[in-house]
Amino acid sequence: MKARPEIARGDGEPAEPPLLDVEGLRTRYPVRRPLAERIARRPRRWVQAVDGVSFSLRRGEMLALVGESGCGKTSAAQTILRMVDATGGTIRFEGRDITRSSQRRLRPLRRRIQMIYQDPYESLDPRFRVRHTVEEPMLVHGIGGSKRRRQEQILQALERAELSPAELFADRYPHELSGGQRQRVAIAASLVLDPVLLLADEPVSMLDVSVRAGVLSLLDNLRRDRTMGILMITHDLSTAAHFADRIAVMYLGRIVEQGPAREVVRNPQHPYTKALLSVVPNRDPLARSAPQILKGETPNPVEVPSGCRFRPRCPIAEERCRAIDPELRAPAARRAEGHDVACLLA
Amino acid sequence: MLEIRDLHVWFRLPDGGELHAVRGVSLDLAQGERFGLVGESGCGKTTTILALMGLLPPTAAVAGEVRINGQDILAGGEDSVRPHRWTDLAMVFQGAMNALNPVRKVVSQIAEPIELHGLGSAAAARKRADELLDMVGIPVAAGQRYPHEFSGGMRQRAAIAMALACRPKILLADEPTTALDVMVQAQILNLLVGLSQDFGLALVLVTHDLPVVAQVCERAAVMYAGEIVETGPMASLYHATSHPYTRLLFGATPDLYGDEAVTSIPGAPPRLDRPITGCPFRPRCDSAFDRCASEAPALRDVTSGHAAACHRNDLPAAERAARDAARSARSAAVEPAAGARTEADW
Numbered sequence: 001m002k003a004r005p006e007i008a009r010g011d012g013e014p015a016e017p018p019l020l021d022v023e024g025l026r027t028r029y030p031v032r033r034p035l036a037e038r039i040a041r042r043p044r045r046w047v048q049a050v051d052g053v054s055f056s057l058r059r060g061e062m063l064a065l066v067g068e069s070g071c072g073k074t075s076a077a078q079t080i081l082r083m084v085d086a087t088g089g090t091i092r093f094e095g096r097d098i099t100r101s102s103q104r105r106l107r108p109l110r111r112r113i114q115m116i117y118q119d120p121y122e123s124l125d126p127r128f129r130v131r132h133t134v135e136e137p138m139l140v141h142g143i144g145g146s147k148r149r150r151q152e153q154i155l156q157a158l159e160r161a162e163l164s165p166a167e168l169f170a171d172r173y174p175h176e177l178s179g180g181q182r183q184r185v186a187i188a189a190s191l192v193l194d195p196v197l198l199l200a201d202e203p204v205s206m207l208d209v210s211v212r213a214g215v216l217s218l219l220d221n222l223r224r225d226r227t228m229g230i231l232m233i234t235h236d237l238s239t240a241a242h243f244a245d246r247i248a249v250m251y252l253g254r255i256v257e258q259g260p261a262r263e264v265v266r267n268p269q270h271p272y273t274k275a276l277l278s279v280v281p282n283r284d285p286l287a288r289s290a291p292q293i294l295k296g297e298t299p300n301p302v303e304v305p306s307g308c309r310f311r312p313r314c315p316i317a318e319e320r321c322r323a324i325d326p327e328l329r330a331p332a333a334r335r336a337e338g339h340d341v342a343c344l345l346a
Numbered sequence: 347m348l349e350i351r352d353l354h355v356w357f358r359l360p361d362g363g364e365l366h367a368v369r370g371v372s373l374d375l376a377q378g379e380r381f382g383l384v385g386e387s388g389c390g391k392t393t394t395i396l397a398l399m400g401l402l403p404p405t406a407a408v409a410g411e412v413r414i415n416g417q418d419i420l421a422g423g424e425d426s427v428r429p430h431r432w433t434d435l436a437m438v439f440q441g442a443m444n445a446l447n448p449v450r451k452v453v454s455q456i457a458e459p460i461e462l463h464g465l466g467s468a469a470a471a472r473k474r475a476d477e478l479l480d481m482v483g484i485p486v487a488a489g490q491r492y493p494h495e496f497s498g499g500m501r502q503r504a505a506i507a508m509a510l511a512c513r514p515k516i517l518l519a520d521e522p523t524t525a526l527d528v529m530v531q532a533q534i535l536n537l538l539v540g541l542s543q544d545f546g547l548a549l550v551l552v553t554h555d556l557p558v559v560a561q562v563c564e565r566a567a568v569m570y571a572g573e574i575v576e577t578g579p580m581a582s583l584y585h586a587t588s589h590p591y592t593r594l595l596f597g598a599t600p601d602l603y604g605d606e607a608v609t610s611i612p613g614a615p616p617r618l619d620r621p622i623t624g625c626p627f628r629p630r631c632d633s634a635f636d637r638c639a640s641e642a643p644a645l646r647d648v649t650s651g652h653a654a655a656c657h658r659n660d661l662p663a664a665e666r667a668a669r670d671a672a673r674s675a676r677s678a679a680v681e682p683a684a685g686a687r688t689e690a691d692w
Contacts, residue, residue, distance in 0.1 A: 214610035279532035281557035
């Protein structure tokens with residue numbers, strides 16, 4: 001059903017590289033120092049927003065990066081897009097290392113990696129007709145051919161974003177559209193560039209419940225029909241469980257658990273994942289479980305705790321968790337290939 | 347304790363027209379009860395509670411009765427609402443956590459309304475503010491800090507403390523957890539449930555998030571186009587849903603462990619600046635029949651305490667079952683479930 005490329009061939013040919021391969025990615029931002037500290041030449045402090053993140057994404061696959069605000073999921077996406085520079089690790093796109101490529105050499109790649117933003121009320125120019133919004137990316141990248149050819153592509157992209165009849169929507173202004181329709185316009189504007197990788201940052205969290213499923217199904221269809229991979233950033237575990245193939249749970253700049261979506265949700269092994277799942281409200285009022293509410297909030301990534309970074313909030317931490325920083329590895333109770341957990345006790 | 351009878355709100359539009367935002371809402375609330383008001387943006391849920399508080403802008407006209415312990419608070423306009431505002435009815439506004447004064451200490455912002463309402467001297471107000479901080483789970487010492495030093499969850503707790511300053515009997519909370527992470531959301535919901543249990547505070551939770559209401563509230567009302575379309579105990583709303591909108595809204599909400607498809611509701615709510623004939627939900631309804639186009643359904647009991655405004659409920663049970671079977675056959679044929687997950691798919 002899903003168009004999955006062959007991973008390994010029997011005749012010894014090398015396997016096709018993943019669409020996106022991220023290894024040991026690190027990103028840090030300087031902390032603003034008060035004037036007094038700057039004069040006293042105190043050392044600069046850093047927020048380690050992404051602290052050694054590794055994952056890969058194949059064509060036709062949807063990976064959900066899940067975590068609370070401040071866990072580094074958006075920073076990771078921005079680093080992959082090369083909007084900020086990585087301080088460590090590698091980003092490979094279609095097998096090519098782009099971690100340190102110059103902006104000039106990145107330009108042709110930018111077309112192929114597109115971002116869908118959270119807020120379709122902010123991301124569309126209110127004075128542009130839909131037609132104009134969808135045409136602009138082609139003009140920026142100098143593609144699309146003649147004006148007439150571009151108009152055809154605009155309509156095609158709108159149809160693919162399920163805005164039909166496209167002719168009707170093309171002449172509207174954003175204020176004439178609902179939230180869901182606006183987000184579809186934003187998606188159409190990236191589709192005209194024929195991307196192979198979509199980064200969707202909370203693509204439905206600003207939309208009404210009744211239209212969320214439609215936009216998510218659209219993304220779901222796009223990666224099924226086309227040879228596209230989607231990295232979805234979300235804080236909503238239910239959405240991730242429903243639409244993603246794999247889930248990676250982030251905490252304080254690290255992936256603490258990743259695996260097939262179903263496994264992560266039904267057989268969670270990391271105490272943080274277990275706690276997060278336990279507080280997701282269930283729509284059945286009779287199915288009230290005992291939520292395991294963690295005290296406090298995600299600590300400040302300027303001062304990452306020693307050993308396991310989840311230890312101060314962990315309900316089952318032991319003495320050795322203070323000293324050892326656990327790596328992502330197969331848990332003892334692993335039931336499915338590719339399910340990894342960063343916990344000494346799993 | 348709180349009775350709302352046939353509440354209407356109209357807004358005068360700049361072009362001379364009128365927008366009928368709340369169209370005959372009636373509900374009752376008992377002491378210590380937790381009630382959910384659910385609906386999508388623009389359905390009139392916020393307007394309803396602003397009307398209770400007497401806080402609508404001057405362009406609004408209000409009709410109907412709102413009684414607190416038998417006394418009509420809307421009858422005499424501002425003069426009759428003022429004695430009840432904050433002392434009987436208090437509200438946590440949407441985004442209140444972002445509306446704290448950035449240059450004043452949190453504790454003094456909580457103390458200020460107590461003093462202004464003449465409930466005590468400056469010292470007494472300060473003492474009460476410390477009590478309130480403790481009630482909402484903020485360490486008293488932290489009250490000496492400024493809002494920017496607080497996390498989102500802490501600021502929301504402070505906003506709740508401010509609403510509780512004058513010992514209200516009813517707390518109206520407008521989307522109190524929408525901008526918060528799941529873990530912090532669980533902490534705040536836990537706090538609200540605790541307040542209602544420990545202090546007999548009645549809670550009206552206004553939200554678009556059905557699962558949140560399912561976990562927190564005993565009873566709820568679903569609003570659509572300014573009307574309550576279904577109301578009753580939360581468990582019967584979920585297990586014996588009697589309005590197509592409620593059913594479709596549940597169907598659009600992804601469930602962590604559910605395997606069924608999540609489907610959006612096609613179409614958009616009707617414009618409220620024009621008269622609506624028939625059932626307001628008819629254009630989006632998957633079960634509408636001829637009567638729905640001409641006659642507006644009244645909110646009628648399905649079982650005791652559970653009411654819905656749908657003509658379908660007047661049909662004989664056998665005919666209803668036949669229509670349901672035809673509908674599911676139709677939807678199964680039309681949608682090979684975009685975004686649906688089957689067991690084999692995982």
